[in-house]
Amino acid sequence: MENPSALPIKLQPSNLRPIAYRILSKKHGLNIQTDALKLLTEAVSYKFGFDWKGIQSQQFLEEIAKIWKNQDRGIFIDGPGLKQVIKELSDRNISHVSRTNSSADNLAKKAERSDTLVDNVIENEAVYDAENTLNWNDYFKVMNPDEQPNYKYDVHRKQLSFIPSTSARRLANNLNSNVDYFNNRYHLISDRLSRNENFQKPTFSSISSISKSLNHNNKTNEITLIKNVLGRDGSKFILFGLLSKNANDDFILEDSTDHIELNLTQAYKTEGSFYCPGMFVIAEGIYSASGGSMTNANVIGGCFHVSNIGHPPAERRELSLENYGNLDFMGINRDNDTSNNDNHILRVNKSLKKKLISLEKTLVNHKLIILGSDCFLDDYKILDGLKKLFGKIESGIIDDESNQPLVIVLIGSFTSNPLTPTNSSVANVSNTENYKSNFDNLSNILSNFPNIVQKVKIALIPGINDPWQSSHSLGGSNLNAFPQRSIPKIFTNRLERLLPKGNLIAGWNPLRINYLSQEIVLMKDDIINKFKRNDIIFSNDLELEQQKLQKDKNADGLIHATDINTKEPHISPKIKQARKLVKTILDQGNLQPFLKDIRIINTNYDYSLRIEPLPTVMILNDATFPTFEVTYNGCKVINTGKLVGNNRKLSFVEYYPSGKRFEFKEVYF
Secondary structure, three states, rough: OOOOOOOOOOHHHHHHHHHHHHHHHHHHHHHHHOHHHHHHOOOOOHHHHOOOHHHHHHHHHHHHHHHHHHHOOOOEEEEHHHHHHHHHHHHHHHHHHHHHHHHHHHHHHHHHHHOOHHHHHHHHHHHHHHHHOOHHHHHEEEEHHHHHHOOEEEOOOEEEEEEEEOOOOOOOOOOOHHHHHHHHHHHHHHHHHHHHHHOOOOOOOOOOHHHHHHOOOOOOOOOOHHHHHHOOOEEEEEEEEEEOOOOOOOOOEEOOOOEEEOOOOOOOOOOOOOOOOOOOEEEEEEEEEEOOOOOOOOOOOOEEEEEEEEOOOOOOOHHHHHHOOOOOOOOOOOOOOOOOOOOOOOEOOHHHHHHHHHHHHHHHOOOOEEEEOOOOOHHHHHHHHHHHHHHHHHHHHOHHHHOOOOOEEEEEEOOOOOOOOOOOOOHHHHHHHHHHHHHHHHHHHHHHHHHHHHHHHEEEEEEOOOOOOOHHHHHOOHHOOEOOOOOOOOHHHHHHHHHHOOEEEEEEEOOOEOOOOEEEEEEOOOOOHHHHHHHOHHHHHHHHHHHHHHHHHHHHOOOOHHHHOOOOOOOOOHHHHHHHHHHHHHHOOOOOOOOOOOOOEOOOHHHHHHHOOOOOOOEEOOOOOOOEEEEOOOOEEEOOEEEEEOOOOEEEEEEOOOOOEEEEEEOOO
16 A cells, blocks of 8 residues: 655645545544544655555545444544554555565466466465464463453443453452443343344334224333333333342332332243342333332332233344444454554454354364363362373373363362361461362372373363352352452462463353354353242242142142143253253343342453353353253253262263264263
């Protein structure tokens, strides 16, 4: 683009202003500020000289506008931002020129050897393929929350905006992050509902269609803001908001405008989900100006009598990515970015995504191994099981090198008792030494398997008994802040010395893995019990349960042939509970959809708990629930279960990304 023969000249910003206005403002809707116009004038003067009005100069402005809009930098072009864009554009031109010269040299060598025209065509294709060949290792990343890009929903722009990373985030919550936590969740789900065809506002194309709608009394599922029900006593509405309790211990629904008291005595809930305080729900019912217990004049009085309540339906991953503009949520393009700027939005274009998916299907031998929960390294029985498992993996690598897993994920807690301080300083030191010796024992075991040590990554995900949170939570999940930081290096330094650099991954909880086009989320939490303990029991639930018990009692335990519905497949209670768990989490779009009295959240990293868009795969590690595999809205969810039960059997899972296939396996020892 730069003309090497042009001599630089001295332009004034007023000279370039008409061209900049025509291209940047009128064509692309951008407004250039004074400092940016001055910088742009200097760049054009130096690059194009007397040809500053030419086609190449205008193309230069066009590319600046395109890059600015692609990176979602806003409608105002400022000086610092323009400087970064111009530098990025220059870097691209330099790399393009070097590749072009390299290709020309290769073609010249071919000509010297008197090759035919066909040879030249083949060489050109080879150069093109070399430039576009993807290395799968560049798109395989294990990512902690502090490495994950942070996107926040912008209410005014109706899209996600990138939040630049700071050099060091605060360890504790701050006021702004606490206030924004539920607001961010509300606006994200509300935006998702606005795209759902079941909650669209009615549209009328003609007067006749309006009269037809009025005559037939067509009902729409339009969601109403809570503030808009005031003064409309006896009317029916559909509301959406946060389910919680007020000071009188009555259930309320709260949205961005107000909150209202709920009457759930006649409410029927949509089956197949848990309903806990802290979740966002859709409630259908009738507003009554009387009957509420709140007397505060600043809030909406009365009561909302709920007839039906349900969860906001989840959205498929592909659709969400398309609606969000194919944002790079996992930062896979960060290393390939030439702008040297970590604070702008990156996207995954469709051509790259297609290449990644095609590459996935060819790598059929790639697999990830995820062990069951509660890998107690102070239990000799578990250590024996690990020896047997590592021996099996080692033998597989020796027989066929393609059998080696990419990563082995060990799930905590790594001690059966929480690492806590005691009154005795000697005993306190002993606790930490014992904990460190557990990982030293793991190092000793791994040292006997050189192929695993040299070729396989080892990832550690902490549990509630692991430091340092266990020192104040005492192993209780309610006091264990989420996300949970990785195990301190002081305990794993021997293991780190054993493995090659970068092969030990001290993971957070939760942890994300990016494998080419796939997003894999791993979380260690006994979450099913939280849902069961906090699930709201409605009056109609008790009536239905009593009717069922009475029916069973009248039948005297006999099942009649007429009572058997052969059309419906039999579903085990375990699968029903698993589907209920999965649907609740994915509909809420959050790994911990609870109030803060149930689960403490470090809101500085709340974006790491967000599962919107839905991940490709979600791996739950709940030791209190059996293994399962459930697919909902295209998202495959599994539970690994407990690592070792009462018998001498070690459970683990192998995941093959090429076919999105899981294999539940066991090793007897």
